Amino acid sequence: MHQILRIYNSLTRQKEVFQPLNPPFVGMYLCGPTVYGNPHLGHARAAITFDIVFRYLQHLKYKVRYVRNITDVGHLERDLDEGKDKIQQQAELEAVSPMEVAQRYTNNYRRNMQQLNVLPPSIEPCASGHIPEQIAMIKKIIEHGFAYVVDGSVYFDVAKYNQMDHYGKLSRRIIEAARSGTRALANQIDKKKPVDFALWKKATPMHIMRWSSPWGEGFPGWHIECSAMSAKYLGKQFDIHGGGMDLLFPHHECEIVQAQAALKTNLATYWLHNNLVTIDGVKMGKSLGNFITLDAFFTGKHLAIDQPYSPMTLRFFILQAHYRSTLSVTVEGLKAAHQGYRKLMNGWYLLAQLDDETVAFSTQNGALDEAIYEDCAACYRAINDDFNTAKILAGLFNLLKKINGWHNGILRDTSVSTTAFNQLRSTYATFMIDLLGLKEEREAATDQMMEMIQTIYQEAKAEKRYHQIDFIRHSLHKMGIAIQDHQNGICWAYQ
RNA sequence: GGUCGCGUGGCCGAGUGGUUAGGCAGAGGUCUGCAAAACCUCGUACGGUGGUUCGAAUCCACUCGCGACCUCCA
Numbered sequence: 238m239h240q241i242l243r244i245y246n247s248l249t250r251q252k253e254v255f256q257p258l259n260p261p262f263v264g265m266y267l268c269g270p271t272v273y274g275n276p277h278l279g280h281a282r283a284a285i286t287f288d289i290v291f292r293y294l295q296h297l298k299y300k301v302r303y304v305r306n307i308t309d310v311g312h313l314e315r316d317l318d319e320g321k322d323k324i325q326q327q328a329e330l331e332a333v334s335p336m337e338v339a340q341r342y343t344n345n346y347r348r349n350m351q352q353l354n355v356l357p358p359s360i361e362p363c364a365s366g367h368i369p370e371q372i373a374m375i376k377k378i379i380e381h382g383f384a385y386v387v388d389g390s391v392y393f394d395v396a397k398y399n400q401m402d403h404y405g406k407l408s409r410r411i412i413e414a415a416r417s418g419t420r421a422l423a424n425q426i427d428k429k430k431p432v433d434f435a436l437w438k439k440a441t442p443m444h445i446m447r448w449s450s451p452w453g454e455g456f457p458g459w460h461i462e463c464s465a466m467s468a469k470y471l472g473k474q475f476d477i478h479g480g481g482m483d484l485l486f487p488h489h490e491c492e493i494v495q496a497q498a499a500l501k502t503n504l505a506t507y508w509l510h511n512n513l514v515t516i517d518g519v520k521m522g523k524s525l526g527n528f529i530t531l532d533a534f535f536t537g538k539h540l541a542i543d544q545p546y547s548p549m550t551l552r553f554f555i556l557q558a559h560y561r562s563t564l565s566v567t568v569e570g571l572k573a574a575h576q577g578y579r580k581l582m583n584g585w586y587l588l589a590q591l592d593d594e595t596v597a598f599s600t601q602n603g604a605l606d607e608a609i610y611e612d613c614a615a616c617y618r619a620i621n622d623d624f625n626t627a628k629i630l631a632g633l634f635n636l637l638k639k640i641n642g643w644h645n646g647i648l649r650d651t652s653v654s655t656t657a658f659n660q661l662r663s664t665y666a667t668f669m670i671d672l673l674g675l676k677e678e679r680e681a682a683t684d685q686m687m688e689m690i691q692t693i694y695q696e697a698k699a700e701k702r703y704h705q706i707d708f709i710r711h712s713l714h715k716m717g718i719a720i721q722d723h724q725n726g727i728c729w730a731y732q
Numbered sequence: 733g734g735u736c737g738c739g740u741g742g743c744c745g746a747g748u749g750g751u752u753a754g755g756c757a758g759a760g761g762u763c764u765g766c767a768a769a770a771c772c773u774c775g776u777a778c779g780g781u782g783g784u785u786c787g788a789a790u791c792c793a794c795u796c797g798c799g800a801c802c803u804c805c806a
Binding site: 267268269270271276277278279280281282283284286311322323405408409410411412459479480481482483484485486487488510511512513514515518519520521522523524525553554557558559562563564565566567568569570571572573574575576577580581583615619625627628630631632633634635638641642644645646647648698701703706707710714719720721722723724728730732 | 734735736737738742743744745746747753754755756757763764765766767768769770771772798799800801802803804805806
């Protein structure tokens with residue numbers, strides 16, 4: 238089935254039909270985490286958003302190379318003229334080596350992403366492993382006349398660049414005007430202009446993370462790592478560049494001008510930005526201190542939440558909103574996500590059990606066919622329309638009603654063609670499992686155990702030993718499992 | 733101050749000129765030893781004020797409120 242995918246491009250501020258530079262290959266780069274703290278819901282949102290992009294492009298048979306970096310050379314902290322970076326600060330706080338800190342949080346990030354069923358990227362490079370590439374790129378920028386060296390540091394010359402091109406085209410800023418009211422920061426004293434940004438910073442004697450360079454001992458600046466690593470693994474120009482909205486300026490803006498200055502290319506065709514997670518109306522973020530880590534969600538150990546929320550509940554929660562809208566965290570919203578995920582997943586099990594005893598298959602057009610085709614088509618329309626996962630879920634819930642209807646006998650006599658039924662089955666599986674990446678959280682041994690318990694339950698029921706029945710129900714209830722009596726037997730489901 | 737976005741029924745959240753988004757919660761019903769689940773029915777929501785239009789949550793103007801970026805941030 239041929240699909241026309243339209244995605245919203247932050248660069249042009251409109252939806253555009255996706256056309257890769259070199260089909261069937263697609264290059265995609267996502268700004269990953271700065272590993273100086275445990276991953277929170279915001280990290281999950283970015284990773285899941287682009288996981289959907291990755292999954293769908295692969296579904297469309299593109300050969301995708303997906304690069305997501307690890308920033309283990311921290312960015313400069315404001316107001317610190319000695320230029321201590323975030324990793325190093327955290328390291329001093331924890332009295333360990335900076336690389337140990339980076340490694341620990343990298344491990345946590347990967348573990349959390351795996352729990353959320355986020356597919357690993359094709360390449361996951363870290364900044365500290367690409368110092369030579371960054372130095373090489375800085376040298377080119379200097380050669381091309383867009384950077385200058387001051388006392389062991391290198392700065393990008395924004396004014397010079399603006400003679401050739403416009404610095405600020407992604408965020409649509411006129412830089413001079415925007416900066417006129419801004420105070421000069423202490424560590425920017427050696428720059429020509431406040432808008433110039435560091436490509437390389439001289440290390441003070443205190444600075445632990447340091448590398449030698451043509452300009453002396455130092456460390457790379459804020460933005461050069463992404464430019465260097467994307468160029469290395471995706472080429473001078475590639476298709477999709479993603480990140481959180483908070484990275485749009487200055488980070489992505491700087492990446493664009495660095496690529497233009499060093500390689501004379503437009504970095505990426507499509508720029509995608511996921512919106513932020515909010516709590517109590519404001520952004521959830523590391524610097525605000527109002528974030529809830531993923532582990533806190535999984536264990537329920539946080540003042541703002543009342544109980545544990547599983548990885549798949551969180552994934553569902555994120556997918557309920559379109560990626561370009563803010564997403565507000567509330568206990569009620571989380572509970573809704575838990576229930577919604579549970580229902581969708583239970584439907585998935587039921588779907589596997591449906592057969593011609595429960596479904597009135599017909600060789601001709603069935604009465605349900607049209608509605609099923611429409612719901613399936615709606616799912617495809619939704620994902621093709623800038624990855625509208627909220628609409629996909631609406632489509633799946635409509636299909637779920639049919640599944641439940643067959644299961645409980647209400648739709649037993651309403652005919653459906655095998656073609657339509659098979660389309661429902663494959664659409665449900667494709668979208669829920671393959672594209673949205675929702676998976677079962679059921680334990681492997683549970684099925685056999687439940688079979689045994691159900692046998693006991695049925696025997697007790699036949700002999701009207703209601704005390705025993707209630708005991709079984711209560712015990713299972715504590716484990717989050719419900720036994721359900723139906724006219725033609727019993728089954729179990731998550732509750 | 734500059735750039736931009738948002739305000740949808742109790743909650744989360746799609747939609748962007750006319751058709752039920754969806755989920756959760758809530759009410760009633762079917763089923764049931766009692767339940768649970770599922771299914772059926774139920775809310776006439778779009779910050780405010782004007783305007784355009786046969787018709788606006790959706791376009792325009794003004795206005796009120798909230799937020800993001802401009803400093804590291806997903």
